[in-house]
Amino acid sequence: MEKTFNIEAQTPPLGDRGGKVITADKLTKKFGDFTAVDHISFEVNRGEIFGFLGANGAGKTTAMRMLSGLSMPTSGKATVAGFDVYKENEKIKRNIGYMSQKFSLYEDLTIRENIQFYAGIYGKSSKFIKDKTEVVLQQLHLQSEADKLVKSLPLGWKQKLAFSVAIFHEPKLVFLDEPTGGVDPVTRREFWQLIYQAAASGITVFVTTHYMDEAEYCSRVSIMVDGRIDALDTPSGLKRTFNASSMDEVFLKLARKAVRTE
């Protein structure tokens, strides 16, 4: 597939903090006595594919909700796409994309209608939407299916389309929450090719997954245990540090230390 769009994203976005798309400093979220996210500090660079791993209940979802402007932190600092998570959370929402396995597209709208709907929400002009819709349809080889209902598409195609819709408005950063769950192995790899293309065009990718082979495809990986980030490095760096032959082994070594069970 050819990379045919996203030229805008090549120039450093306004408010980009020295190439850092996410900065988090002791970011914390408490629910009553329970500390879901416990003083996490990390940075994500522009164009990086950042793997965000952790066992169920380690605090990943809560952390992602804070970073996407949906949940107020209890304490600590963070900026996303150059905006403050406390004061500028509405601006954050406009500058990110989001896709999950569970929520993606409207089944009873056509492919074209879904694209128009989401791009419209992000305030894109009719011309932009019209031109780019053709590019995306071509890229996904879906030109002849454009006016079919999304529910008629096989799951793998839905997921690839959902990803293209999530980055249609050319966000600085896209959050992918288990994007490949339940997807067949061939489509899973095609999906990662789309992720690589997006990253190469300057979109930063923040991704969670339960497939440990996918952790290997990330530029850097963080592993959350009991609300903390217990490890953060390149996949090869992590394997070296934990004297492990695979990311699966690294994950098991770290996650088995967990005290809390969700």
Next chain:
Amino acid sequence: MSSVVVNNIIKTYGKKKEVTALHGVSFDVKQGELFGIIGPDGAGKTSLFRILTTLLLADEGTATVDGFDVVKDFKAIRKRVGYMPGRFSLYQDLTVQENLEFFATVFNTTIEENYDLVKEIYSQIEPFKDRRAGKLSGGMKQKLALSCALIHRPSVLFLDEPTTGVDAVSRKEFWEMLKRLKEQGITILVSTPYMDEAGMCDRVALMQSGKILSIDTPQGIVSTFGKKLLAAKSDNMLQLLNDLKLCTQVEDAYPFGEYHHAVMKNDGEAELKQFLQKKGYTFELKETAPNIEDCFMQLMKLKPSGEEHK
């Protein structure tokens, strides 16, 4: 002796039968076997389980569970199977203990009578027995659902994607639990989208778009791969993947975790090495053993469904 026999089951959905979920599926499961049905979403796993647990009627074909026909003898089957659906389906407003008591009572038994069977699993959530099921964490819900599916001592247990969305550590623990249940003589059918779980089963059926691609032991499936498989790695993995695809000796190349896998047409290792050396970067190339995922992809490409991959 076969515990489950499935013979040419066809299932369609829609007014005009426009969606075919199962295209004539046949297999059998031996008594006491841990049998895995492995495939992505849309493979037909849930339709198959619902037919075998008498909750759905097939369009064509026959099936028996424990010797009973899934249509004529549905009442007998319901008494002797345990079913854990993919979606959590216990009573959210009942406590942990009330849920288990409810299921025991429905099957005319008591927790005490079969406690030994569920003890290992249930004891882990027993400290929370007064908590409402809706307030449990994902892992605890899963353990309660399994306890409820077991409390009437079923002879066949159907588990529909018990590990989907579950992290790697909990998945391993769940499979260890299943291995111990198998020792009690229960036949277990379990479906999963995770290829790496195949190795935990006695035999597996690989499924895709309503068809079975292959049925065998995990070792048996791997032994049918029949091609030389190489693993390659370099500093520029994207470039390497493109180069692998360009080499005429390579039939197929795809990312596989830390390495790329290259399925060779013939031997061709020396030629590939030469080919890559000319590209002028350092790389590592070694022979590797195929696993279930390599086999699944090979089978998918051999038998394209016409739907998933245009």
